Amino acid sequence: MNPETVPMRDPASEPARTMRDPASGSAAPMAEPAPDLLRLLGVPGIEALHPQPAWPPRPYDRRLRAPIGLDPAGAPVVLDLKQVEAGGFGPHGLIVGADGSGRDELLRDVLLGLALTHPPEAVNFVLLGHRDAPELEEVAGLPHVLGTALDLAHCPRQRRRMTEQLQGEVDRRHQLQMDGGHPRFLEYQEAIQAGDNLPQLPAIVCAVAGYDVLAADPALRETLLWAAKAGPRGGLHLVLTTNEIDSEQFRGLYSHLAWRIALRTNDEETSRIALGTPDAARLPVRNPGSGFLRTGMTGITEFQAVTSGTSASRLVRTLAGWSPPPPTAWLPAPAPHDLDTVLYPLVITDDGRLLAKHTHFSPQERLSTPIGVLDDPGALAHYSLLFDFAGPHGHLAAYGQPGSGTSTALCTLLASLALRHPADQVGCLLVDLDPGDRPLSTLRELGNVLGSAGADEPEQIAELVYRAGQVVRSREALFSSLGIESIEVLRQRRLHGEPLDDWPSDVFLLIDGWPQLRERFPDLVPLVEHLVDSGPLYGVHLALATDSWQAIDRQMRSKLGTTLELHEAGRGVEAGGHDIQVARPRIQGCPDLPTLAATLARFSAVSPQPAAVPQEPVAELPPEPVLEPEPELQPVVPQAPQPRSTVTWDPEANPHFAVFGEAGPERTGLLRALMREVTQRHPATQSKVLLFDYRSELRDAAEELGDHLVGYADDPETGADMLRDLHALLRNRLPPVEVPAAAVRERNWWNGPDLYLVVDDYDGVSAGPIGLSWLSPLLPIADDLGFHLLLSCTPRVPEDLADDPLLDRLCAMYAPREG
Known part of the structure; x- marks a missing residue:
């Protein structure tokens, strides 16, 4: 997006930018066979878009109306998705047409028309389709989108997730309406309009591209039928597209489709089913988008469909800058991630230990280990994938x-385990029979490891068991002898300083390669089976990995307790049937297991007593960068490769600052120094700081900020709330329509x-429920908004920037210019 397309320019000299309300039905001349979407809305072009006239407050009876084209007289044809009792055509409908008729393009433009006239607080979208649904992919970046599932035809896992998400969303809405005393969606909206203090509940348009392909799966067909029945009470609307109308596929569903659009159909029978006439089969092939709308209120209306043409992607990028995603946006399936994302925050203790600071675990949950x-x-x-090894079945099998x-x-x-427990609390015995590169043995130097043996060490393996x-x-x-009633009593007495025995409170035997x-070692199998029976009673736990579930004896299986069925790259299913994603064993950006082992060995989670394995001394952290300001200069920052050199940063000339480098004290220290300079040069009445610190490495700096600090987030949930508040504040600082250009400059x-x-x-913040990409269009006009962005980030190659709108924009703004 060019700066000229950002919807924050001075609008005073552009009266034509006021968007026409599609509810008005006022005529517009038919200038071409395929009318332009923006011009139909009274907007001369993308550069004239602005959120305030586009998204004015609308009463519910004027919502959910999307312009879909022009009739033969040149009058706008509007699709009204509200229920009939609210003056609409009905909540669900169908667009049928042959390939090349403009069927999926019309679905895309219906969504764009709604997005251009409704903020995400009024309407949200759910996008469902198969691999051949590029039109829905084009609008997936809209801030209105709750969730997407665009490979349903080929991905059973995605079908299952979508079904659960859709049912969960409808159930959540029904409960919210019941709690508010208005069980029906229309009543709930009328109560809000009357002034009741109720949470906003946007309507949901569920767009389904290629229903005839997706309906081949009976389970998915049943899900959409359920949504058609239960959805309207919670504000859910279905808009389906199909190539043909098969009576079996539409069994039970067709009667819920209150309105139908037929573009050019493959045969007269399809047209008759949709319209009651054969007319749609006789539409010209060379005029895609021509068709008929049939409703119970207006009968049949001929129209030429609106089009956003090649500007659809530009419209999506523009609208994406107006609002963050909905706060209730559906989470995608968990992606591969590092261990520290589920163990945050990691802290270095006074005695040099690197530990996961899990303040939300009670003493009774001490062995609830997130992986x-x-x-x-x-x-x-x-949720965190937690395994409680303190129970009677304190074992794990993957x-x-x-x-x-x-x-x-x-x-x-x-x-x-090593990050959450010192070595006097948890110790591990490693048996690594993996036929490949034996990754478990790579971690044998950790302070919690009591012993390790590989396939070429048979005597040591027997000794460990x-x-x-x-x-x-x-x-x-x-x-x-001591009258100890349970292992929990031993754990508590050990925590209070009683040694009792020479072993850690809990001992884990990890076996990678159970079939091997x-x-x-068949003689060792009975010993391991005995550990499965009685081990947890005395603080001994088994964790094994196997390539075959059948390799584990049936009786032993029933006693293992916790199981993980993995399919690919750590993705699989836990015993309760939920999908899981096992974290990669990496922290602080460690690229591989040897680096992880070295990192954990430096900051080993050892007890005050001597560790069983000698540890390297903890290396001294590098000093915090020291600024060398001069009175006549702006804040100065040392460059990482040359600590003694300095560069200047002028927040007025360059409002933003980015530090690219691997995570570590040097990178964080630069941000710490910049914050200190800002607060020293500007009083709290002139500058405020919002600090995102998911690694909790700047907590001390946050305390030093004093009155300058207006927000601090060390977890994604708090961060999401702060980003919503920031979005509202920046949106209020956008220049109103009536502000002249001179005032914008001043x-x-x-x-x-x-x-x-x-x-x-x-990287951590952008992966949260609300990322930072919505800030991208605001970066060039930051001076007008009094806004500065300072961030640290892992290095990127140029190819990766195209997938990150904010970094792409930031780098483009500060890229060296030729000439």
């Missing part, structure tokens, strides 16, 4: 074909301090 993300699409949420991530799951478990059994036998005697152990239409948005670890 990934659990996907619950029905609850529209992701199974899946080679390459599915079972070995990685054990490495992640080991790293998570015997040692796990020895813990059980010795504690049986210890519990009897059964084949090569920035006198609003009062307040400059805002500094400081983001340490852009």
Whole structure:
């Protein structure tokens, strides 16, 4: 998007930019066979768009009306998606047409027409389709989009997630309406309009491209039939497109389709089913978009469909800059992620330990170990994938074909245990029989590891299994002699300083390659099975990886308790049936397991007593960068490669600042220094700071900011709330329509301090429920809004920038210019 297309220019000299309300029905001349969407709305071009005239407050009876074209007399034809009792055509409808008739293009432009006249607070979209639905992909970037599933025909997992999300969304809405005392959507909207203080509940338009393809799956067909029946009470509308109308595929559903649009059809029978006449089959092939609208209120209306043409993608980018995604946007399936995203924040303790600061775990949940993300699409949420090893079945089994991530799951478990527990609380014995590169052995130097053996060390393997059994036998005697009733009593007494025995409170035996152990060491199998039976009673736990579930004895399976069925790249299903994504065993951007091992070895989670494995001394952290300001200069920042050199940063000439580099104290220190300079040079009445610090490395800096700090987020949930508040504030600073160009240059239409948005670890924040891409169109006009963005980010190659609108815009603004 060029700066000229950003919808924040001075509108005073452009009276034509006021958007025509499609509800008015006022005629517009038919200038061409395919009328332009913007001109039909009274907008001369994309550069004239502005959010305030486009998204004015509308009473509910004037909502959900989208212009779809012109009739033969040149009058606008409007599609009204409201229920009949609210004056509309009905909540659900169908667009039928042959390939090349403009069928899916019309669906896209209906969504664009709604997006151009309704803010996300009034209407949201759900986009469903198959691989051949490029028109829906074009509008997937709209801020109105709740969720997308555009590969339903080929991806059973996506079909299952979509079904749960759709049902969960409708159930959530019904509950919200019941709690508000208005069980029907129309009543709820009327109550809001009458002044009741109720949460906003946007209508949802569920756009389904290629229903005839998707309906081949009976489960998906039943889901959409359920949505047609239950959806209207919660404000859900279905808009389907299809190539043909098959009686079996539409069984039960067709009667819910209150309005129908027929473009050129393949045969007269399809036209008769949709319209009652054969006319749609006789439409010219050379005029895509020509068709008929049939409703119960207006009968049949001929029209030429509106088109956004090649400007659709530009419209989407423009609208994306007007608003962040809906706060209730559906979460996508969990993507591969690093362990520290589920263990944040990581802190360095006074004695040099690197630990996960899990303040939300009670002492009773001490062995609830997070190793990934659990996907619950029905609850529209992701949760930490937690395994509670303190219960009676305190074991874990991960199974899946080679390459599915079972070995990685054990490495992640080991790293998570090491980061959450000092070595006197949790110790690990590693048996690595993986036939590949033996990743588990790579972590054998961790302070929590009591011993490790590989396939070429048969005696050591036997010794490790015997040692796990020895813990059980010795504690049986210890519990009897000291009257200890349970392992939890031992844990508590150990926490209070009683040594009791020489073992850590809990001992984990990790076996990577269970089939190999059964084949090569059959004498050890009964010992392991005994650990499964009695180990958890005495703080001994088994975690094994296998490429075959059948390799585990049936009786042993029933006692394992926690299981992970992995399919690919750590993605799979847990015992409760929920999809899961196991985290990669990486923290602080470690690229591989050796780097992770070295990082954890430097900051080893050891107890105050000497560790079993000698540890390297903790390296001293590099000093914080020191600024060297001169009175006549702007804030100065040392360049990382040359600590003694300085460069200047002028926030007025260059309102934004980005630090690219690997995560670490040097990168964070630059942001710390910049914040200090800003606060020293400007009083709190002139500058305010919003700080995003998901790694909790700037908590001390936040305290130093004092009155300058107006917001601090160290987790995604708080960050999402702050971004919504920021969006509302910046939107209020946009120049109103009546402000002349001179006033825009003088920035006198609003009062307040400059805002500094400081983001340490852009990658973590942008992956949250509300990213930062919506800020992209605001960057060039930051001076007008009193807004500055300071961020740190991992390095990017030029090819990656195209997928990140904000970084792409930021780099383009500061790229060297030729000439």
